[in-house]
Amino acid sequence: MSSSAGHSRLVTDPATRARRTQGPAKRLARRRPSLIQILILFLILLALQAMPAHAAGGVIVVLGDSLSSAYGFDVASGWVRLLQDRLDDDRAEYRVVNASISGDTTSGGITRLPAELKKHTPDVVVVELGGNDGLRGLPLEVTRENLERIVAESQIAGARVLLIGMRLPPNYGPAYTEAFHAIYQDLADKYNVARVPFLLDGIGGVDELMQSDGIHPRAEAQPKMLNNVWPHLKPLL
Secondary structure (H helix, E strand, O other): OOHHHHHHHHHHOHHHHHHHHHHHHHHHHHHOOOHHHHHHHHHHHHHHHHOOHHHHOEEEEEEEOOOOOOOOOOHHHOHHHHHHHHHHHOOOOEEEEEOOOOOOOHHHHHHHHHHHHHHHOOOEEEEEOOHHHHHOOOOHHHHHHHHHHHHHHHHHOOOEEEEEOOOOOHHHOHHHHHHHHHHHHHHHHHHOOEEEOOOOOOOOOOHHHEOOOOOOEOHHHHHHHHHHHHHHHHHHO
């Protein structure tokens, strides 16, 4: 077969010409997304848009006792829930995990801390513990050691720490109560962490803001508790 004949067949053979022109078109069609793929992508985008602002952001773990667990009233009124509400209102991308247990001590806190750090990998750990230690008259060195371990282990895990200070009723004697309160300042200075001087500042001793036991604040006191915390927490976010 001569070269001219071969050339003529290449040009005039309709089947061959159709296959060659359809090849690129078929490859292009295979690259186009199907209607199902487009629909799936659309649903994913809708789901992402519907997610709360804080879901994709950081995590704040509040490691506390009854003062943070909304003891005696609806948890939705507690200062920790109010904190989440404020963050959402400010569109701050943080999720608040309330790891507070009524009656807990610093010993309980250090026991629970590793699991909380592993589960939530928090950006911020708010430590609200020690009040029950003091009310039970536990040795101050034990309270200090436990709080120090909580602060140090949180920092090792990469979290910023806010230490919430507490005060004891005066009937425990000035030597014990002042030494107890000083623990928080000493640890804040040693580990360079933020500190709330006193969670119940402006609340403790005010009858209309305290429950009948004189120890636990009412729901009406929770916004003020958040206001005591917020100026010290906000710079950590």
